[in-house]
Amino acid sequence: MTGQVQILRGEEGVEEASRRLINGECVALPTETVYGLAADAGNPAAVKAIFTAKGRPTDHPLIVHLASAAQLPEWASEVPNSAWQLTEAFWPGPLTLLLHKKSTVTPHVTGGLETIAMRVPSHPVFQAILEQTGLGLAAPSANRYKKLSPTTAEQVARGMAGRISAVIDGGPCKFGLESTIIDLTQTIPAVLRAGPITRAALEEALGQPVSTPENHSIAVPGNVEAHYQPEARLQRVQTSELSISPEGSTAYLIWSDAAAAAVADFAKAGENLLHLPAEPEPYGQALYTALHQLDQLDVQTILVEFTPTDESWAAVNDRLRRAAGAG
Ligand code: TXA
Numbered sequence: 570m571t572g573q574v575q576i577l578r579g580e581e582g583v584e585e586a587s588r589r590l591i592n593g594e595c596v597a598l599p600t601e602t603v604y605g606l607a608a609d610a611g612n613p614a615a616v617k618a619i620f621t622a623k624g625r626p627t628d629h630p631l632i633v634h635l636a637s638a639a640q641l642p643e644w645a646s647e648v649p650n651s652a653w654q655l656t657e658a659f660w661p662g663p664l665t666l667l668l669h670k671k672s673t674v675t676p677h678v679t680g681g682l683e684t685i686a687m688r689v690p691s692h693p694v695f696q697a698i699l700e701q702t703g704l705g706l707a708a709p710s711a712n713r714y715k716k717l718s719p720t721t722a723e724q725v726a727r728g729m730a731g732r733i734s735a736v737i738d739g740g741p742c743k744f745g746l747e748s749t750i751i752d753l754t755q756t757i758p759a760v761l762r763a764g765p766i767t768r769a770a771l772e773e774a775l776g777q778p779v780s781t782p783e784n785h786s787i788a789v790p791g792n793v794e795a796h797y798q799p800e801a802r803l804q805r806v807q808t809s810e811l812s813i814s815p816e817g818s819t820a821y822l823i824w825s826d827a828a829a830a831a832v833a834d835f836a837k838a839g840e841n842l843l844h845l846p847a848e849p850e851p852y853g854q855a856l857y858t859a860l861h862q863l864d865q866l867d868v869q870t871i872l873v874e875f876t877p878t879d880e881s882w883a884a885v886n887d888r889l890r891r892a893a894g895a896g
């Protein structure tokens with residue numbers, strides 16, 4: 570495929586995207602987390618086209634997006650009570666459930682695994698398309714393999730030029746970080762990927778403890794450490810280290826006033842400096858767009874001020890750790 574990515578909008582965009590999806594094509598769609606590259610989860614050729622467009626290894630499983638929780642039994646062989654508790658509390662929204670798959674589900678979607686990841690997204694455009702097509706839609710983030718996830722239609726168009734035909738513009742994503750993934754196939758539910766729904770919120774809804782990535786190991790293709798990376802080298806630094814004169818062309822991503830003072834000699838807001846909010850939700854919402862923006866400067870290094878370590882920052886810290894390519 571060559572050429573520019575068409576940007577679709579409004580009602581017409583929804584109709585056009587629905588038509589293409591029913592035809593087995595891939596279309597990038599907005600969700601409340603990040604933009605996704607969607608295709609008919611029941612059509613193996615359509616699912617394969619997602620992997621080709623992203624350049625993603627075919628053993629990396631995809632998330633299937635559904636119109637409502639009532640469709641879970643069409644994809645999962647067994648839906649435990651814990652799943653219904655979570656769908657009741659958090660769907661539609663940024664939570665993905667991992668359950669045992671039905672034997673009828675094509676192995677292309679699950680990368681050959683016996684489990685399947687599913688969620689009901691809340692973005693009205695995605696919802697409208699699920700309603701109109703009646704399909705389950707497989708959708709990974711709409712970026713090339715290992716690159717930054719997109720949170721605007723423009724970022725999709727730039728990153729996927731020549732690889733996909735269209736994206737619907739649904740505005741900037743509300744959460745800006747990928748969904749929380751919880752594995753309900755084990756005795757103790759386990760968070761496989763930190764995200765907008767925190768462990769505390771999950772434990773409250775379930776009335777039982779939930780384990781997190783720090784206290785168990787995950788060996789799933791696709792859950793790779795080098796992930797979500799900008800072109801520039803991303804390095805996380807302590808606030809005090811920001812006052813050291815940089816080597817080579819450098820951009821800065823900070824959140825504290827102390828950091829702003831430390832970088833005053835080397836960095837200028839609106840040029841090579843972005844100052845994000847000091848709270849985890851708005852920081853997370855702005856993070857990928859900030860990294861996309863700083864990466865456009867073609868600097869050698871992006872220095873990112875370490876963010877706080879308490880649990881409310883878990884999703885942000887997970888993405889920054891991976892963007893820095895560290896384990
Ligand atoms: O917010 C999101 O979840 C976005 C939007 C588009 O919905 N999607 C997304 O998809 O982030 P993707 O493909 O970029 O990330 C999906 C993650 C991968 O890390 C994959 O390993 C994991 O989900 N996953 C999917 N199916 C799985 C399975 N059966 N077992 C374990 N992990 C699975």
Ligand code: MG
Nearest residue numbers: 709710711718
């Ligand atoms: Mg992704």
